[in-house]
Amino acid sequence: MSFPFLNGNEALNARLARVLESGTLSHAYIVYGDSPEERRKHGNLLASAHVCSSAEGERPCSVCKDCRKALRGIHPDIKPVLREKDKRNYGIDIIREMAMDASVLPNEAAKKVYIIPEGDLLTAKCQNAALKILEEPPAYAAFIILAESPGAFLETFRSRCIELFLGADTTGKTSGSGFADAFLKAFATRDPLETVSAALRLEKCERVELISELGELREAFVKQLRSSPASGEAYIAAADLVSRLLEMADANVSAGSIAGMLSAGCNMLLK
Numbered sequence: 001m002s003f004p005f006l007n008g009n010e011a012l013n014a015r016l017a018r019v020l021e022s023g024t025l026s027h028a029y030i031v032y033g034d035s036p037e038e039r040r041k042h043g044n045l046l047a048s049a050h051v052c053s054s055a056e057g058e059r060p061c062s063v064c065k066d067c068r069k070a071l072r073g074i075h076p077d078i079k080p081v082l083r084e085k086d087k088r089n090y091g092i093d094i095i096r097e098m099a100m101d102a103s104v105l106p107n108e109a110a111k112k113v114y115i116i117p118e119g120d121l122l123t124a125k126c127q128n129a130a131l132k133i134l135e136e137p138p139a140y141a142a143f144i145i146l147a148e149s150p151g152a153f154l155e156t157f158r159s160r161c162i163e164l165f166l167g168a169d170t171t172g173k174t175s176g177s178g179f180a181d182a183f184l185k186a187f188a189t190r191d192p193l194e195t196v197s198a199a200l201r202l203e204k205c206e207r208v209e210l211i212s213e214l215g216e217l218r219e220a221f222v223k224q225l226r227s228s229p230a231s232g233e234a235y236i237a238a239a240d241l242v243s244r245l246l247e248m249a250d251a252n253v254s255a256g257s258i259a260g261m262l263s264a265g266c267n268m269l270l271k
């Protein structure tokens, strides 16, 4: 399954496909990523999946009337929540209005989706004002918050949302720690001790960071596969392994266990 609006970025496609294929969308997501454009695309994709009226098959189907409106940005039940232009942050009234509006039934779709495009600009007051609606939303309401990083969010706010961390964006810019590159090098040596010590770096990661590192690692394996198809099998298997670990990280399996499974799994592949 792939999504035309993701420009063929495979890691992002795979990540969202897992969310959408699982069939049950959560009522609240925070989508993190470096690029506002990528965040926007993912937010719209999730919103389309919420309103899609296709009875069966993939959601979003991109052909039903709801998907078509969503793709054109004119679906009446997908509501951007914008801050007032002259303010640096979201005002608390905007969030209160959103919560009130969420108690009104959707117009056309089965769901009503609020997209907060500048989640980094939600003050602690705003987040506190949103807690109740995030915790006990009406069955038809969904919230998608786009943000550059988790830094601005209260733990209580984050804990009510599913966090999706977009890996490297389509410009190929590498962010962060260099973990993916270091692990790939260790993997290429085929020396089990090298792999174990490279994987250890994951042990101390917070969950969001862990998901980001695994996302980058998966993308690095896929890239490697493209540049040296001859030695492809191990890289395909490794990318699959990392996909499974990403699901575990999503399900809150500890960083220590995931680091262990990464090194053990890769060493099995190299035997």
Ligand SMILES: [Zn+2]
Pocket: 051, 052, 053, 054, 059, 060, 061, 062, 063, 064, 065, 066, 067, 068
């Ligand atoms: Zn549809």
